Amino acid sequence: MDLQLKDKVVIVTGGAKGIGAAIVHACAAEGAVPVIVGRDAEAGKKVQSEITSGGSRCGLISVDLSTAEACAQSISQTVKEFGRLDALVNNAGRNDKVGLEEGSPEEYVASLNRNLVHYYSMAHYSLPHLKRARGSIVNVGSKTAVTGQGSTSGYASSKGAIMALTREWAAELLPYGIRVNTVIPAEVMTPLYRSWLDTFPNPEEKLNIILSKIPLEKRMTTAEEIASMVVFLLSAKSSHTTGQHLFVDGGYVHLDRALT
Numbered sequence: 494m495d496l497q498l499k500d501k502v503v504i505v506t507g508g509a510k511g512i513g514a515a516i517v518h519a520c521a522a523e524g525a526v527p528v529i530v531g532r533d534a535e536a537g538k539k540v541q542s543e544i545t546s547g548g549s550r551c552g553l554i555s556v557d558l559s560t561a562e563a564c565a566q567s568i569s570q571t572v573k574e575f576g577r578l579d580a581l582v583n584n585a586g587r588n589d590k591v592g593l594e595e596g597s598p599e600e601y602v603a604s605l606n607r608n609l610v611h612y613y614s615m616a617h618y619s620l621p622h623l624k625r626a627r628g629s630i631v632n633v634g635s636k637t638a639v640t641g642q643g644s645t646s647g648y649a650s651s652k653g654a655i656m657a658l659t660r661e662w663a664a665e666l667l668p669y670g671i672r673v674n675t676v677i678p679a680e681v682m683t684p685l686y687r688s689w690l691d692t693f694p695n696p697e698e699k700l701n702i703i704l705s706k707i708p709l710e711k712r713m714t715t716a717e718e719i720a721s722m723v724v725f726l727l728s729a730k731s732s733h734t735t736g737q738h739l740f741v742d743g744g745y746v747h748l749d750r751a752l753t
């Protein structure tokens with residue numbers, strides 16, 4: 494299937510690691526020009542060189558997305574370097590465990606800045622370019638928005654807001670033909686997930702308990718499986734799909750618990 498993404502310039506926030514890096518690779522495999530926007534410069538350079546050493550183009554902007562200025566600058570730098578912007582993947586985030594009992598109002602606002610506000614800022618500053626390209630936006634959410642997790646108010650509410658913004662932006666951007674969708678992972682082995690798992694006294698035992706509750710094949714979703722859904726949603730092959738929440742999770746969130 495030709496996804497018609499050749500030469501399309503796609504910003505992927507948090508594209509240096511985990512799910513974001515898989516999305517960057519999947520975009521490059523389709524002939525698109527991914528632009529990694531993230532704060533770990535070393536990891537970003539590694540992913541960039543994996544792609545450019547194969548003869549493809551890939552941008553890298555090393556920045557922390559916690560300020561609106563950084564978001565604006567990463568959009569203008571992309572357009573300066575590549576001449577256009579066709580799509581935005583808002584993916585950067587971290588389950589930072591700012592809870593109701595353990596956290597504070599100040600920490601809660603800081604968590605929203607880390608996990609939510611840059612999704613808005615990146616979409617806002619991308620808009621003039623996406624209008625020109627009739628581009629699309631894919632957000633990466635989290636199951637915690639619909640299941641809760643405990644002790645993570647900032648992250649869970651950011652991900653809930655991202656689902657709401659997906660519907661809201663899909664509605665607002667109808668006149669421009671810009672589609673907006675959210676892909677929602679549950680359990681994907683990434684550097685972030687690994688570091689969370691390692692906080693448990695017996696990480697492998699904890700992992701086996703989680704795996705036993707994933708209905709389809711009792712395994713984690715791979716980052717590549719998330720990326721496949723993202724590139725499909727970016728592509729013209731999903732040209733009548735907008736405002737949707739797509740759970741790529743082996744049935745974890747919605748299937749009957751009696752199945753596990």
Ligand code: NAP
Nearest residue numbers: 507510511512531532557558585586635680681683684685
């Ligand atoms: P990851 O392995 O930590 O990769 C995320 C990348 O984004 C890292 O390079 C990180 O930099 C960067 N990043 C995070 N916040 C940033 C910011 N404010 N500014 C710039 N860069 C930032 O995480 P992942 O597991 O791939 O997660 C990707 C997305 O999937 C997140 O939105 C996460 O909430 C969501 N998700 C993941 C899972 C899962 O099971 N893995 C489940 C549900 C949802 P640093 O390395 O410096 O932190």
